[in-house]
Amino acid sequence: MKYETLHNLSIPKIGFGCWTIGGEGVANPADDERSLTALRSAVELGYRHFDTAEYYAAGHSEELLGQVLCESGKPREAFFVTSKVSPEHLAYDDVLRSCAASLRRLGLETLDLYLIHWPVRGMNLPETFRALNQLVREGRVRALGVSNFNLKLLKEAQSLSETPLLTNQAPYSIPDRSYVENGVLAYCQANDILLTAYSPVKSRFFRGKKLADFAREKGSTPFQIGLAWLVRQPRVIAIPTSFNPQHQADNLSAQNLELSQADMDYLNSLV
Numbered sequence: 563m564k565y566e567t568l569h570n571l572s573i574p575k576i577g578f579g580c581w582t583i584g585g586e587g588v589a590n591p592a593d594d595e596r597s598l599t600a601l602r603s604a605v606e607l608g609y610r611h612f613d614t615a616e617y618y619a620a621g622h623s624e625e626l627l628g629q630v631l632c633e634s635g636k637p638r639e640a641f642f643v644t645s646k647v648s649p650e651h652l653a654y655d656d657v658l659r660s661c662a663a664s665l666r667r668l669g670l671e672t673l674d675l676y677l678i679h680w681p682v683r684g685m686n687l688p689e690t691f692r693a694l695n696q697l698v699r700e701g702r703v704r705a706l707g708v709s710n711f712n713l714k715l716l717k718e719a720q721s722l723s724e725t726p727l728l729t730n731q732a733p734y735s736i737p738d739r740s741y742v743e744n745g746v747l748a749y750c751q752a753n754d755i756l757l758t759a760y761s762p763v764k765s766r767f768f769r770g771k772k773l774a775d776f777a778r779e780k781g782s783t784p785f786q787i788g789l790a791w792l793v794r795q796p797r798v799i800a801i802p803t804s805f806n807p808q809h810q811a812d813n814l815s816a817q818n819l820e821l822s823q824a825d826m827d828y829l830n831s832l833v
């Protein structure tokens with residue numbers, strides 16, 4: 563397993579995203595067996611970093627993840643678990659309540675990482691961070707981060723966090739360089755903040771012929787190339803989602819794919 567190590571934490575470069583585990587905006591218990599099977603196979607294959615949120619399936623994603631982590635019999639320290647507070651819960655009391663509810667649903671005493679899921683107009687970040695900092699001081703959360711924050715908001719969050727911000731989770735993939743263009747990636751790399759790439763392979767781009775030809779030459783799939791391209795970059799980690807065990811295995815093993823600088827330049831030139 564490849565890791566990013568910073569601020570006394572080691573975070574697997576490839577994690578497992580839990581969006582659609584348990585449902586989408588609402589819980590869909592009818593699909594539980596499929597979700598549980600996907601999570602069990604991810605743990606079995608060696609995924610150790612799981613990304614969920616109170617928003618995912620209205621908390622049911624956290625419940626199913628908690629169930630599978632518990633039944634794995636592995637020690638708590640074996641896993642790195644991220645959850646997120648929703649934008650409508652950014653007031654001081656609401657953050658504390660949301661975190662307590664996420665921990666309860668996950669069956670955990672501590673979250674490894676807790677993120678503001680996305681920013682909203684009119685949010686009171688000092689108030690939110692007053693609660694987030696308290697959660698760290700109380701040992702309910704090991705590290706704080708944000709998601710979908712532009713550079714200005716990221717700097718503001720950084721100034722309010724009593725501990726180093728661990729990540730900004732953002733869309734990033736070969737065809738989506740918006741967080742390169744807005745200066746966030748370079749800022750993260752210069753300031754020891756991870757950029758956690760979400761939706762790393764969710765694009766029609768990964769079904770294109772040029773990428774397919776390149777992947778074939780490397781003995782891999784276009785999706786693996788997309789993930790290898792991400793995790794080759796310093797301070798970049800990725801959290802693909804898949805319900806398909808073969809895809810899950812492919813995605814995890816993408817971290818072992820070697821790409822040269824010439825390969826990176828070629829892939830950059832494809833979009």
Ligand SMILES: NC(=O)c1ccc[n+]([C@@H]2O[C@H](COP(=O)([O-])OP(=O)(O)OC[C@H]3O[C@@H](n4cnc5c(N)ncnc54)[C@H](OP(=O)(O)O)[C@@H]3O)[C@@H](O)[C@H]2O)c1
Pocket residue numbers: 578579580581582613614679680709710731732759760761762763764765783785786801802803804805806808809810812813
């Ligand atoms: N912070 C945020 O606002 C935010 C927003 C979006 C997502 N996220 C996080 O990021 C995670 C991943 O993002 P995402 O679900 O949007 O996109 P993604 O992981 O890039 O794409 C998922 C899709 O790609 C397919 N896929 C994955 N690996 C594949 C492979 N090796 N071969 C072929 N198909 C493959 C999956 O289908 P199969 O199931 O058939 O493999 C699924 O349809 C989410 O689960 C969530 O944790 C965060």
